[in-house]
Amino acid sequence: MTRKALPSPIAAMLALVGALSIEGTAQNVTLPLLKDSTRFAVIGDTGTGDKPQYDIGRRLEQYRQRVDFTFTIMVGDNIYGSERPQDFQKKFEIPYKPLLDRGVTFYAALGNHDDPNQRFYKPFNMNGERYYTFTKGKIDFFVLDSNYMDRKQLDWFERAIKGSKSDWKMTYFHHPLYSSGAAHGSEADLRTLLEPLFIKYGMDVVFAGHEHFYERVKPQKGIYYFTCGGSAKLRKGDLRKGSELTEKGDDVENTFMVVEVAGDAFTFQTVSAGGAIVDSGAFQRPR
Amino acid sequence: MRLRLLVVSLAFGTSLAASLFIAGCKEKPAATVKEVNKLDAKSVEAPNPVEDPRFKDFFDHVRAYLKIQNTADARVPSLKNTSDPKQISGREKALADEIRIERAGAQQGDVFTRAAAKEIGVIVAEDFKGRPLRDQKAILVEVPVKVPPAINTDYPTTLPLATVPPSLLLKLPTLPEELEYRFLGRHLILRDIKANLIVDFIPDVVPTAPAKTAGREARP
Numbered sequence: 001m002t003r004k005a006l007p008s009p010i011a012a013m014l015a016l017v018g019a020l021s022i023e024g025t026a027q028n029v030t031l032p033l034l035k036d037s038t039r040f041a042v043i044g045d046t047g048t049g050d051k052p053q054y055d056i057g058r059r060l061e062q063y064r065q066r067v068d069f070t071f072t073i074m075v076g077d078n079i080y081g082s083e084r085p086q087d088f089q090k091k092f093e094i095p096y097k098p099l100l101d102r103g104v105t106f107y108a109a110l111g112n113h114d115d116p117n118q119r120f121y122k123p124f125n126m127n128g129e130r131y132y133t134f135t136k137g138k139i140d141f142f143v144l145d146s147n148y149m150d151r152k153q154l155d156w157f158e159r160a161i162k163g164s165k166s167d168w169k170m171t172y173f174h175h176p177l178y179s180s181g182a183a184h185g186s187e188a189d190l191r192t193l194l195e196p197l198f199i200k201y202g203m204d205v206v207f208a209g210h211e212h213f214y215e216r217v218k219p220q221k222g223i224y225y226f227t228c229g230g231s232a233k234l235r236k237g238d239l240r241k242g243s244e245l246t247e248k249g250d251d252v253e254n255t256f257m258v259v260e261v262a263g264d265a266f267t268f269q270t271v272s273a274g275g276a277i278v279d280s281g282a283f284q285r286p287r
Numbered sequence: 288m289r290l291r292l293l294v295v296s297l298a299f300g301t302s303l304a305a306s307l308f309i310a311g312c313k314e315k316p317a318a319t320v321k322e323v324n325k326l327d328a329k330s331v332e333a334p335n336p337v338e339d340p341r342f343k344d345f346f347d348h349v350r351a352y353l354k355i356q357n358t359a360d361a362r363v364p365s366l367k368n369t370s371d372p373k374q375i376s377g378r379e380k381a382l383a384d385e386i387r388i389e390r391a392g393a394q395q396g397d398v399f400t401r402a403a404a405k406e407i408g409v410i411v412a413e414d415f416k417g418r419p420l421r422d423q424k425a426i427l428v429e430v431p432v433k434v435p436p437a438i439n440t441d442y443p444t445t446l447p448l449a450t451v452p453p454s455l456l457l458k459l460p461t462l463p464e465e466l467e468y469r470f471l472g473r474h475l476i477l478r479d480i481k482a483n484l485i486v487d488f489i490p491d492v493v494p495t496a497p498a499k500t501a502g503r504e505a506r507p
Contacts, residue, residue: 081444081445082444082445083372083376083444084372084376085371085372085373087372112429112449112450113447113448114448115379115444116448116480117376117480120366120367120368120369120375121368121369121370121372121375122368122369123370127368128368146450148450148456148467149453149456150453150456150462151456151457151461152461152464175450183428184425185425188422189422189452189453189454190453192453193454193457
């Protein structure tokens with residue numbers, strides 16, 4: 001089905017939900033695909049080198065062919081266990097080879113299983129920094145190292161976000177500030193330091209991992225939180241049932257997210273390794 | 288025709304729900320979970336002891352270590368962004384080897400002087416004491432426990448780097464970017480980030496911890 005640019009994000013979303021209603025599976029669904037939109041994928045806790053990671057890698061490539069996302073953000077735990085050269089191949093380069101071959105760029109955050117020297121690994125685009133920022137379209141991304149949130153990093157982050165002129169401000173790091181995980185849960189300590197800055201400087205969306213499942217948290221103080229840490233590992237049944245935080249969650253399948261930002265509209269789909277749509281939706285950034 | 292109607296009604300229903308979602312998100316945000324405990328809030332305002340005279344000796348030793356690291360660093364090829372991970376791990380190892388040569392015979396307490404270790408021990412103990420038991424457990428959940436630290440050895444590359452709580456980090460003397468604090472078992476280690484080397488450690492600084500792990504926030 002050929003899509004034309006739709007007149008408004010709402011119309012685009014209607015088209016999306018219409019498409020979802022008809023098709024029902026990820027392979028056949030396209031986001032609004034508005035002209036000049038920014039599209040990216042989100043993966044987390046990936047670096048196992050095991051079958052689920054490869055399954056998600058294949059599914060990502062299938063999805064890229066339809067959605068044409070141009071970059072992928074990694075929310076940490078990029079390489080589990082040993083980090084020998086062959087591990088970088090097995091746990092990153094091979095599973096995502098089709099994406100890398102097509103010029104999809106990856107922007108990594110560090111997880112608690114990552115050697116900080118990964119920042120020198122060119123395909124992770126960290127430019128030798130544990131924390132950094134980059135811009136895509138009208139989005140400023142702030143990539144933090146939540147494993148070691150010292151004063152220096154906090155000062156840097158405040159300076160960086162204070163100076164941000166982009167319409168959208170998004171951040172990602174490994175540890176979720178809000179989580180319904182039974183094994184880990186919310187990182188309240190980290191939240192005390194970061195949330196006031198998010199609110200003060202207008203953060204729109206926060207992505208994290210660490211929890212090996214998918215969770216969309218109810219907006220907290222006007223900020224949207226997604227945990228996407230099940231792109232290779234999976235902690236089945238870890239999402240606390242009845243948690244007041246959860247808007248939508250999935251802890252039975254490996255998942256990844258695809259996001260499209262067009263103007264003031266943020267549209268997302270969360271897709272399982274089997275190709276089912278686990279979650280989808282859209283919202284608008286307040287002006 | 289029937290199919291078309293079904294599709295239209297499904298799309299309408301879903302879009303209505305989605306629109307409500309949009310409106311709901313912005314106008315009536317969900318209630319937040321219980322706010323973080325008061326200890327954490329206090330720690331944000333805690334003075335950074337970087338210039339505290341109690342740590343003067345410690346920082347002298349840190350500077351001395353950095354001199355050694357710089358000397359070693361100059362002997363190995365410089366590390367730039369590379370697509371070859373072999374260069375990253377090779378350089379890490381080469382740097383660690385050079386540092387080991389430079390500080391052969393180094394002992395526990397060489398950088399963490401006795402006075403600094405005592406002060407840091409008090410800071411860590413008080414931080415833990417002020418945390419709910421559940422929070423203490425959560426901090427230690429991913430701390431590797433089976434490997435005792437040893438000076439001038441590599442931090443085991445297969446183990447996670449346990450996260451030091453940010454509010455505790457803000458109370459500890461701020462380190463230069465080449466070094467970091469980490470927990471290994473009940474010990475606080477000083478780790479050289481570039482060389483992945485255990486530079487020094489304070490033994491048994493973490494209060495005896497409950498073994499079982501749990502989430503950080505009380506279940507609703």
